[in-house]
Amino acid sequence: MSTTSAExxxxxxxxxRANLALVLGAVSRLGSTSRAQVAxxxxxxxxxxxxxxxxxxxxxxxxxxGASLEGRVGRPSTVVSLxxxxxxxxxxxxxVEHAGACVVDLRGEVRIHIRRPARHRGQDPRTVAANxxxxxxxxxxxxxxxxxxxxGAGVAVxxxxxxxxxxxxxxxxxxxxxxxxxRLRDLLPDRLRALxxxxxxxxxxxxxAELWRGSGARDFVHVSAEAGIGAAxxxxxxLLRGTRGFAGELGHMPVYPDGRPCACGSHGCLEQYAGEQAxxxxxxxxxxxxxxxxxxxxxxADGARAGREPVLRALDQAGRALGIALAGAVNxxxxxxxxxxGAYAELADWLLPGMQTELGARVRIRPWQxxxxxxxxxxxxxxxxxxxxxxVQRVIADPSVLRG
Amino acid sequence: MSTTSAExxxxxxxxxRANLALVLGAVSRLGSTSRAQVAxxxxxxxxxxxxxxxxxxxxxxxxxxGASLEGRVGRPSTVVSLxxxxxxxxxxxxxVEHAGACVVDLRGEVRIHIRRPARHRGQDPRTVAANxxxxxxxxxxxxxxxxxxxxGAGVAVxxxxxxxxxxxxxxxxxxxxxxxxxRLRDLLPDRLRALxxxxxxxxxxxxxAELWRGSGARDFVHVSAEAGIGAAxxxxxxLLRGTRGFAGELGHMPVYPDGRPCACGSHGCLEQYAGEQAxxxxxxxxxxxxxxxxxxxxxxADGARAGREPVLRALDQAGRALGIALAGAVNxxxxxxxxxxGAYAELADWLLPGMQTELGARVRIRPWQxxxxxxxxxxxxxxxxxxxxxxVQRVIADPSVLRG
Numbered sequence: 001m002s003t004t005s006a007e008x009x010x011x012x013x014x015x016x017r018a019n020l021a022l023v024l025g026a027v028s029r030l031g032s033t034s035r036a037q038v039a040x041x042x043x044x045x046x047x048x049x050x051x052x053x054x055x056x057x058x059x060x061x062x063x064x065x066g067a068s069l070e071g072r073v074g075r076p077s078t079v080v081s082l083x084x085x086x087x088x089x090x091x092x093x094x095x096v097e098h099a100g101a102c103v104v105d106l107r108g109e110v111r112i113h114i115r116r117p118a119r120h121r122g123q124d125p126r127t128v129a130a131n132x133x134x135x136x137x138x139x140x141x142x143x144x145x146x147x148x149x150x151x152g153a154g155v156a157v158x159x160x161x162x163x164x165x166x167x168x169x170x171x172x173x174x175x176x177x178x179x180x181x182x183r184l185r186d187l188l189p190d191r192l193r194a195l196x197x198x199x200x201x202x203x204x205x206x207x208x209a210e211l212w213r214g215s216g217a218r219d220f221v222h223v224s225a226e227a228g229i230g231a232a233x234x235x236x237x238x239l240l241r242g243t244r245g246f247a248g249e250l251g252h253m254p255v256y257p258d259g260r261p262c263a264c265g266s267h268g269c270l271e272q273y274a275g276e277q278a279x280x281x282x283x284x285x286x287x288x289x290x291x292x293x294x295x296x297x298x299x300x301a302d303g304a305r306a307g308r309e310p311v312l313r314a315l316d317q318a319g320r321a322l323g324i325a326l327a328g329a330v331n332x333x334x335x336x337x338x339x340x341x342g343a344y345a346e347l348a349d350w351l352l353p354g355m356q357t358e359l360g361a362r363v364r365i366r367p368w369q370x371x372x373x374x375x376x377x378x379x380x381x382x383x384x385x386x387x388x389x390x391x392v393q394r395v396i397a398d399p400s401v402l403r404g
Numbered sequence: 405m406s407t408t409s410a411e412x413x414x415x416x417x418x419x420x421r422a423n424l425a426l427v428l429g430a431v432s433r434l435g436s437t438s439r440a441q442v443a444x445x446x447x448x449x450x451x452x453x454x455x456x457x458x459x460x461x462x463x464x465x466x467x468x469x470g471a472s473l474e475g476r477v478g479r480p481s482t483v484v485s486l487x488x489x490x491x492x493x494x495x496x497x498x499x500v501e502h503a504g505a506c507v508v509d510l511r512g513e514v515r516i517h518i519r520r521p522a523r524h525r526g527q528d529p530r531t532v533a534a535n536x537x538x539x540x541x542x543x544x545x546x547x548x549x550x551x552x553x554x555x556g557a558g559v560a561v562x563x564x565x566x567x568x569x570x571x572x573x574x575x576x577x578x579x580x581x582x583x584x585x586x587r588l589r590d591l592l593p594d595r596l597r598a599l600x601x602x603x604x605x606x607x608x609x610x611x612x613a614e615l616w617r618g619s620g621a622r623d624f625v626h627v628s629a630e631a632g633i634g635a636a637x638x639x640x641x642x643l644l645r646g647t648r649g650f651a652g653e654l655g656h657m658p659v660y661p662d663g664r665p666c667a668c669g670s671h672g673c674l675e676q677y678a679g680e681q682a683x684x685x686x687x688x689x690x691x692x693x694x695x696x697x698x699x700x701x702x703x704x705a706d707g708a709r710a711g712r713e714p715v716l717r718a719l720d721q722a723g724r725a726l727g728i729a730l731a732g733a734v735n736x737x738x739x740x741x742x743x744x745x746g747a748y749a750e751l752a753d754w755l756l757p758g759m760q761t762e763l764g765a766r767v768r769i770r771p772w773q774x775x776x777x778x779x780x781x782x783x784x785x786x787x788x789x790x791x792x793x794x795x796v797q798r799v800i801a802d803p804s805v806l807r808g
Contacts, residue, residue, distance in 0.1 A: 015419070160769075233737065235639065240639055240737060241738075242738020242739070243738055243739060243740040245738070246769065246770035247736065247737050247738040249769050249770070250736060252735045252766070253731075253732040253736065254728050254731055254732055257728050264768035265765070265768045266731075266765055266766045267765075324661050325732075328658055328732045328733075328736075329736055331654070331656045331657055332651065332654060332732075332733055332737075333637065333644060333736075333737070334646020334649070334650040334651040334652075335646070361670055361671075362656070362658050362670045362673075364656065365564075365650065365656055
């Protein structure tokens with residue numbers, strides 16, 4: 001948090017704002033704490049820290065408990081902590097085969113979780129928006145019951161997002177230049193319509209969820225799969241977006257330059273070996289999926305568990321291709337970890353061996369450590385939780401956004 | 405520039421420091437300017453801007469010209485600009501076959517340039533340090549003549565640099581864990597020994613030189629060649645260093661996964677197709693180089709200019725391999741440009757066609773634009789100029805570093 005903006009010099013106002021964030025950040029880190037401990041942790045005087053804590057109390061961002069801290073000598077002090085009945089973030093998820101909603105409170109806890117099957121592949125944006133509005137309404141009602149105040153929302157979309165928040169390209173939905181937020185707003189109840197709503201690529205949100213709730217790594221390459229392969233690079237706790245917002249196209253890394261033709265027009269892209277369609281095709285399950293209603297990933301996992309050779313072979317090939325592409329990524333950006341997420345996390349048992357083999361063989365200058373490859377605990381919920389957490393993170397980073 | 409450090413709250417002192425940098429940055433951007441214009445550009449009051457300019461005058465960072473600005477009405481004001489006789493940075497270069505030194509003034513101009521042939525391949529660090537000390541002494545004497553005060557130095561090294569500024573691994577010098585700065589300091593005259601000296605990887609410094617003096621792009625992948633392949637990723641004006649400082653190992657991106665064995669232990673690395681040794685071997689020039697004293701890159705350029713088929717074929721193959729590796733990098737980090745630098749810049753005529761073909765074929769989701777591939781004007785001087793410019797950049801970013 002800088003008090004020197006690009007436009008102007010450092011100011012008293014900017015200082016106050018930065019110190020408010022400093023105090024809220026300290027309460028967030030310390031959990032249940034006292035004004036004195038906040039002063040100590042931030043380097044502020046007790047008077048300043050106390051006055052800033054009071055401001056946060058008034059804004060409903062922290063709450064006060066009557067109890068004194070145990071194990072401390074002297075005058076008992078009041079305990080303050082982040083408010084679990086205060087501002088919260090709403091996350092919405094456009095899955096290819098479901099609509100989801102969740103609510104995350106200021107402490108980062110997922111308090112509400114809704115997932116409803118839906119046919120979104122190739123679906124009209126209006127219908128998808130209506131499905132999202134439905135789960136959002138349900139989430140709002142439950143938030144009211146819990147005393148949580150929704151202060152913003154985020155929508156996770158399997159597609160590329162343009163600078164003006166439109167969905168530029170979502171191949172699995174069949175969308176081009178869709179104003180999803182506009183359509184959604186029209187269908188939301190008044191209290192939600194008034195909130196700031198952001199739309200973001202699901203792979204980016206999955207990576208951010210991992211950043212905020214994962215192992216603590218701040219430099220990692222995050223690779224996930226739903227219908228397509230989504231990847232994101234996080235550098236020093238920041239998402240690398242790229243000049244035009246196209247960073248993370250791991251699915252089109254050349255893995256075998258003279259290999260299979262890809263829908264993108266190139267040859268040998270990762271997607272042709274580790275994409276969902278490619279894996280299903282490789283093990284002859286494409287037909288089974290198109291006829292039935294089975295979850296594709298469960299179908300693969302069941303096949304692998306049952307020891308079906310074609311499935312095991314296809315997943316091994318996918319793991320090796322992922323390993324080759326990631327070896328290039330690791331050599332280029334030297335991350336602390338590689339995180340396997342989304343549907344890949346549910347297939348990790350069968351993908352990891354091939355990935356480790358290729359990473360170990362191809363990352364040699366800085367020798368590859370097998371514990372650098374981790375499996376996300378958020379699995380397919382990462383993007384939606386990331387969308388809700390982004391709202392909360394913005395409040396923690398700058399509490400003054402709520403005081404307009 | 406943040407006034408809120410990780411350790412403490414925003415302070416008056418921090419504000420003054422940030423505003424001093426704000427003013428120096430404005431003078432740097434505006435060129436010749438007045439106190440009133442500085443106030444306008446920064447948003448500071450005239451009184452504050454004037455007082456900060458006076459502080460910079462006293463520190464010798466800006467200088468005052470008697471003249472008034474033309475085309476302005478009212479009381480003539482004094483012109484101030486960055487001091488071209490003030491603080492300056494010294495850059496030193498450990499080439500495999502030369503020692504170099506240069507001096508860059510506050511305005512970013514290269515005022516002194518020295519390059520001496522030297523046999524550094526497999527050379528003892530003591531001898532290399534002695535060669536560097538010699539060119540540094542010559543640079544110091546010339547800086548005195550120009551009225552420039554050296555305030556810091558940087559050393560460009562073809563190797564990996566550890567956290568404690570040691571040269572961890574420099575394969576072409578044959579070094580492991582060498583304290584080059586320590587050895588160099590012992591050989592420097594007193595006035596240089598007292599200065600802060602930093603050592604940095606040449607590829608990183610070449611990329612920084614491009615950032616500060618190039619096309620204005622702030623997101624690019626920089627790929628250069630001397631003895632090895634050096635690459636660097638610059639994101640939003642910052643060098644991406646990686647968790648362990650190993651980012652940019654483009655030379656070991658898998659290009660043809662089942663291809664030629666590499667010295668690193670892997671197969672099909674870029675270095676085996678586009679590295680200097682690989683190209684010389686491919687066109688049968690290895691022997692010629694080992695016997696003679698010819699510059700290897702000039703030898704290749706001469707052969708290509710003369711239309712020698714094996715040379716043209718080897719350079720085309722190198723260009724294609726570079727294109728495949730860079731297609732992966734572009735898909736992953738979505739840079740504004742790819743910069744071809746160092747020795748590659750001198751071979752650009754023969755490398756570019758193959759690179760453009762592969763990039764065009766393999767970067768499809770965000771379609772590749774041929775003007776995204778640019779050739780550095782700094783050629784093989786980039787790292788040394790980057791080392792000197794880094795000193796100047798630190799002063800501009802925080803002028804208080806010069807004030808005790």
